[in-house]
Amino acid sequence: MSDLKQQLEALRLDEDDARPRPWKWVGLALALLLIVAAGLLWRARAGFAATEVETVTPTVQQNTNPSAGAPILTASGYVVARRKAVVSAKIQGRLADLRVEEGSRVREGEVIARLESADYEASVGRARARVEAVRAQMTSAEALIARAQADLAEVQRQARLTDRLADELVVSVDQRDAARSRVTLTEATLAQVRANRVQAGADLAQAEAEVRFAEAQLQNTLIRAPFSGTVVKKMAEVGESVAPIPPGVNISTSSGAIVALADLDTLEVEVDVSESNVARLGDGQPVEVGVEAFPDRKYRGVLRQVIPTADRTKATVMVKVTILDKDRDLKPEMSAKATFLERAGAGTSSPAATRRVLVPQAAVVTRNGTMQVFEVIEGTKVRARRVEAAPAQRDQMVVKDGLVGTEVLVSRPPESLKDGDPVRVKGRSR
Numbered sequence: 001m002s003d004l005k006q007q008l009e010a011l012r013l014d015e016d017d018a019r020p021r022p023w024k025w026v027g028l029a030l031a032l033l034l035i036v037a038a039g040l041l042w043r044a045r046a047g048f049a050a051t052e053v054e055t056v057t058p059t060v061q062q063n064t065n066p067s068a069g070a071p072i073l074t075a076s077g078y079v080v081a082r083r084k085a086v087v088s089a090k091i092q093g094r095l096a097d098l099r100v101e102e103g104s105r106v107r108e109g110e111v112i113a114r115l116e117s118a119d120y121e122a123s124v125g126r127a128r129a130r131v132e133a134v135r136a137q138m139t140s141a142e143a144l145i146a147r148a149q150a151d152l153a154e155v156q157r158q159a160r161l162t163d164r165l166a167d168e169l170v171v172s173v174d175q176r177d178a179a180r181s182r183v184t185l186t187e188a189t190l191a192q193v194r195a196n197r198v199q200a201g202a203d204l205a206q207a208e209a210e211v212r213f214a215e216a217q218l219q220n221t222l223i224r225a226p227f228s229g230t231v232v233k234k235m236a237e238v239g240e241s242v243a244p245i246p247p248g249v250n251i252s253t254s255s256g257a258i259v260a261l262a263d264l265d266t267l268e269v270e271v272d273v274s275e276s277n278v279a280r281l282g283d284g285q286p287v288e289v290g291v292e293a294f295p296d297r298k299y300r301g302v303l304r305q306v307i308p309t310a311d312r313t314k315a316t317v318m319v320k321v322t323i324l325d326k327d328r329d330l331k332p333e334m335s336a337k338a339t340f341l342e343r344a345g346a347g348t349s350s351p352a353a354t355r356r357v358l359v360p361q362a363a364v365v366t367r368n369g370t371m372q373v374f375e376v377i378e379g380t381k382v383r384a385r386r387v388e389a390a391p392a393q394r395d396q397m398v399v400k401d402g403l404v405g406t407e408v409l410v411s412r413p414p415e416s417l418k419d420g421d422p423v424r425v426k427g428r429s430r
Contacts, residue, residue, distance in 0.1 A: 050422035053410045055376055059358040059396075060405035063409055071288075072280055072340045075319065077271030079291065079334040080306050081262035082320075083227060085233075086255040088245035089115055090220040095238050100259060102234055106225040113258050115221040115242070127211040134204040143195035148190035155182040223258055232332055233260040267326050268304065271338045272316035281306060281340060287321045288339040291330065295388075296398075300324045301338065357399040362411040364397055373403070374410040374417060376425065382410060384419035 030073055093115035100112045162179035165171040235257045243256035269289055273281065287301035300323075307318040321338050323330070363373050364387065371389055374382040387402030410417070417423075 015389045023394070031349075033369055042292055049314050050380070050424040051414065051417060052426050053374075053376070053382075053413065053417075053423045054426050055408050056360050056363050057408055058340060058399070058403055060356070070342050072342055073273070073277050074339045075271035075273045076335070076337050077269055077334050079267055079323075079330055079332055081229075081232075081264060081332050082266035082268050083229070083263040084232075084332070085226055085261050086245055086257045087112070087223060087226065087259050087261050089113075089223050089242050090244055091115070091217065093117075093221060093241040095236055095240050095242055095258070098234070098236070098238050098258070099230045100234070102231055104231045106229065106231065106261070108225055108228045110224050110225045112225055112231075113223040113236075115223070117218055117221040120214065120218040122220055124211065127214040129205065131204065131207040131211055134200060134207045138197065138200040138204060141193060141200050144193040145190065145197060148186065148193045151342075152183070152186040152190055159183045170287045226259060227261070227263060229261045229263040231259050232262045235259060262332055263342065264328075264332070267323055267330050267332065269301065269321040269323065269336045269338050271321065271336070272314060273310070273317050273319045275315050275317060277311055278306060278317045278319075281319065285343060286341045289321060289342060290337050290339070292335045292337075293331075294329060295418040299326065299330075303340070332417045357403050357405045358396045359389070359399055359403065359409060360411065361395045361397050362412045365413055373407075373417075374413045376408045376410060376423060379425055381422050382417065 015116055095113060096116045097114040098112070099114075104112075159176075159179040159182070162171060162176045164171060166176040204222060236259075241256070242258055245257045269287075281303060283303060283305070285303040287303055289299040289301045290297070290301075301321045302324060303319060304322040305320045307320070310317045319338075359373065364371055365374075366372070367384075371387050372384050373387055375385050377383050385402055385407075388400045389397040389402075390400065410423070
């Protein structure tokens with residue numbers, strides 16, 4: 001019995017041992033804080049380790065010419081502006097101000113140059129002074145008319161009185177005749193004054209016409225753009241004498257002109273086609289245009305006009321081709337080739353559209369003898385992609401294989417960047 005009691009005493013818990021111990025919970029909380037801090041530290045290190053990069057996106061171009069078939073013939077020529085002009089002054093004078101340079105864009109009616117105009121300004125002032133003088137004469141003539149009319153009314157009253165007195169034998173017949181003579185003289189004076197007023201009116205009209213002419217001459221010292229376009233050649237400098245230029249002059253040899261202006265929105269191609277091939281061409285025929293300055297580019301065009309006369313010295317006919325997808329790189333007088341294409345017949349399927357993916361050259365690097373780009377995935381890391389590319393327009397490259405055109409690529413990837421590296425896009429908050 002005593003043994004059982006001792007065993008039961010051993011199993012009983014002490015009251016102090018059964019109470020919860022606060023220091024155990026504090027330790028657990030500290031452990032959790034250490035775990036969270038370690039996670040934040042790892043994330044911060046990962047963020048600082050990421051490479052900051054700039055990104056670019058490819059450009060997809062669709063080159064289609066659904067009405068084009070097989071090439072028929074190729075002809076050489078030049079890019080020209082359909083709308084062009086040699087701008088000169090309407091009057092001869094010395095150039096006082098030139099406000100444009102080669103390449104300047106001007107709007108229709110904009111002042112591009114100014115001639116010395118002191119003598120024309122003086123002519124305008126003199127003509128206006130003449131107008132004021134004639135107006136003063138008219139005012140004086142109108143005053144004389146009013147006075148003459150008053151004098152006439154008075155002498156007529158006196159003549160009527162004299163007639164009545166002469167009938168009553170109060171005055172002599174001579175006095176009556178004298179009164180009537182004064183009436184006649186006053187009427188003549190009034191007629192003369194009125195004639196002077198008419199002459200003054202004619203003089204005023206002439207003076208005002210002289211003012212308009214002088215002002216027109218003054219306006220002719222301002223040379224304005226005849227249409228909106230681009231200055232392609234500057235042909236005079238301030239201080240040089242310029243003069244009116246007859247139509248049809250050669251831009252390169254004209255003397256006295258100021259600038260040559262061209263509307264670059266009307267660029268087209270003029271080519272010489274052999275007489276034997278002209279019959280194969282027709283209005284609206286599709287054309288593929290290439291320029292020597294950009295051998296990798298092809299422009300879509302359409303035949304606009306076949307000039308109805310031939311050049312007997314070359315046995316050719318000039319053909320004009322409108323460029324449908326011109327760009328800012330095309331310049332007048334560039335050498336060009338036009339390849340005329342067959343029209344696609346009703347039963348002929350049109351050729352499939354060619355699709356080109358263009359990427360900035362800065363995004364393409366060469367690693368271990370192969371071309372690569374680095375695609376940004378989910379904005380946090382990069383993936384190296386092998387591509388096959390060729391130079392195209394200036395800083396662009398045509399990717400023949402390896403991209404579809406929707407990727408986000410790293411621009412100017414550093415040498416240390418590798419596949420799978422973490423990155424941070426510049427300008428994007430983390």
